[in-house]
Amino acid sequence: MVKENCGVVGLFSLDGTNVIPMLIDSLRALQHRGQEAWGIAIPKKDPLKKLGLVSASASEFKKIAEEYSSYAAIGHVRYSTIGRSNIENAQPLKVKDLCIAHNGTISNVEELSNLVGGCTFTPQSSSDTLVVAQRLVSLMSENGKLGSALSLLKNEMIGSYCFTFLSDDNSVFAARDPKGFRPMVMGHKDQNNTYIVASESSALAAVGAKLIRDVKPGELIKFSRNGFETEMFSDDTQRAHCSFEFTYFAHPSSNMEGSNVYLARKKIGQFLAKKFPLKDADLVIPVPDSARPAALGFAQELGIPFDEGLMKDRYSKKGPLRSFIEPHQSDRIEINRWIIPITEIISDKHVIVIDDSLVRGTSSKAIIKALRRAGARKISMLITYPQIRFPCYAGIDFPSQEELATYMNGKESSLEEITEKVRNDIGADFLGYNDPENLAKAIGIPHESMCFTCFTGDYSSLGIKPTFKTRLEMKGE
Ligand code: SF4
Incomplete structure (x- = not known):
């Protein structure tokens, strides 16, 4: 469909x-x-x-x-x-x-x-x-x-x-x-x-x-x-404004529900810094492009230098595109292959990498590999969005559970176990996720007026109790 x-x-x-x-x-x-x-x-x-x-x-x-x-x-x-x-x-x-x-x-x-x-x-x-x-x-x-x-x-x-x-x-x-x-x-x-x-x-x-x-x-x-x-x-x-719009999907210049997206993202970074005060880091870098304001807010809050350690090649065929919304995994990999680290910035540093979300893990894995090649001494990855554990049936393309980086093969798991599994899969030294309360506070919209279904698995705002299907069943691919 x-x-x-x-x-x-x-x-x-x-x-x-x-x-x-x-x-x-x-x-x-x-x-x-x-x-x-x-x-x-x-x-x-x-x-x-x-x-x-x-x-x-x-x-x-x-x-x-x-x-x-x-x-x-x-x-x-x-x-x-x-x-x-x-x-x-x-x-x-x-x-x-x-x-x-x-x-x-x-x-x-x-x-x-x-x-x-x-x-x-x-x-x-x-x-x-x-x-x-x-x-x-x-x-x-x-x-x-x-x-x-x-x-x-x-x-x-x-x-x-x-x-x-x-x-x-x-x-x-x-x-x-x-x-x-x-x-x-x-x-x-x-x-x-x-x-x-x-x-x-x-x-x-x-x-x-x-x-x-x-x-x-x-x-x-x-x-x-x-x-x-x-x-x-x-x-x-009852409202259910999509929280993912604020961290990833919407344009930073946009104003929605009384909040400017750029300023909200910067504040999300500041609030994330209160949750994870990793003061021993040398440098904060964003994953381009949506995480840039959050990384800046994070760095300013802790007084750690902010820099551009990863550059997106805008001149290759897929360079200007956003990887997450590409429909095919091969295209997403191709886009991420062209995020290039700057060795002179990264080498021998404890780097905090801020990303707006971790959905399938494709880009995180590729980025951490590239940062290691560039000589990073330690890589802490912080995600401005909570753990995405459930499919979205309200308009964002993660229709099946099995494609998510957090998928535990049906095993009941705590958030800590899930985070540790993902950290291990992507190869980071430390991985930290935001939580819905912190995120809603930073955005400035009451928590109960936002949708966090992809984190909670509570589909009551849609009035459904879905049986999860595979990507093949949902997308025919
Ligand atoms: S499930 Fe997640 S991505 Fe989908 S509308 Fe809700 S918050 Fe947005």
Whole structure:
């Protein structure tokens, strides 16, 4: 089953400006959320979809902006949480006169598909977003309005979702799931009186729009000639903002739930330093790129020199990409192979390496090996995120337990035993993880309003008790 995390955008210009150049720029500013495919949709036309990075199509931007000229449009960058990376699975999708772009994961899509007459799914060729769109269109034909359809659909659908929709009558809509798993913000560009909704405020900044506010969990916003109208399709007050967004996924410039991601990461580093005051270290280095602010905060808190001991080669084919969200293990290894240590900085030092998460252990292992080759005397690795022990069914790609570095072959184990197993596997002299309380405090969001399911295994915010499947069953690979 194809299930999406990704980045979404919706634009509506009240003064009739062609928003396609802004749409392309905003998608580029969300590229860190998905690097496999991208697409745009305007009313009364089939969506345009392309594989790879948005920038790979730069030579066509002018032509695309002319051919798809519109004052109302939505767009999408794709990162597959489940399902293969191919053009059929790229978005936006169109069902009847409704185009849809989705960030999140719908975990009960087989059930949902029965409500739309059933579909034949394979992990390679089906989409939870398509099923949602079909069900929405069918509910709208019974109830008339998107808001009423969503308030029914939310009871049938389990998962995380931020949607942008576009209808053939030139309206743009944005909806965020009742728990607020994934981020979504709205903004306005005064110069051309254009509203924008996007997964993150980095997309707003890229087009010169100012942030108005977060889209509320359970809110549906409609943009049309009348400006914007808003309604709540859910009155759920329990929140489950994804904590992983703050340590890894989101862009450092983004503001979400009242917190700036860069400052939150720096604070996470400061709080980590209180938990692990390794004062005998010579140097603190980040794993590029997301861990940089946390490493800086950590070093400043303890008064230990901060330096860049690892450089990412940005000129190789995969150099600019993020390894974790690459869909294939071989690509992740290839990216990590091009993180190169600086011997003159590392040699003969006790180095504290700060990383934003340790999921499969692929990059940690490669980095520690490289640091040893560069002559590090002692390597202490600190992870700004707690032990990831359970699959995520809310939009991040670790769908099976067996692929996680913390997997203990089903043996009941303490956190200390798990940490020791991972430390041994990756080859570090010391390994320390953050904990949810420390992390929530540093981010500044109450612990109970955040999701830590991948650490706790408590799926109650999704209302499920899952039976874990293998990656092959989930992704067909
Ligand atoms: S399970 Fe983990 S990665 Fe998934 S939404 Fe919750 S915190 Fe985020």
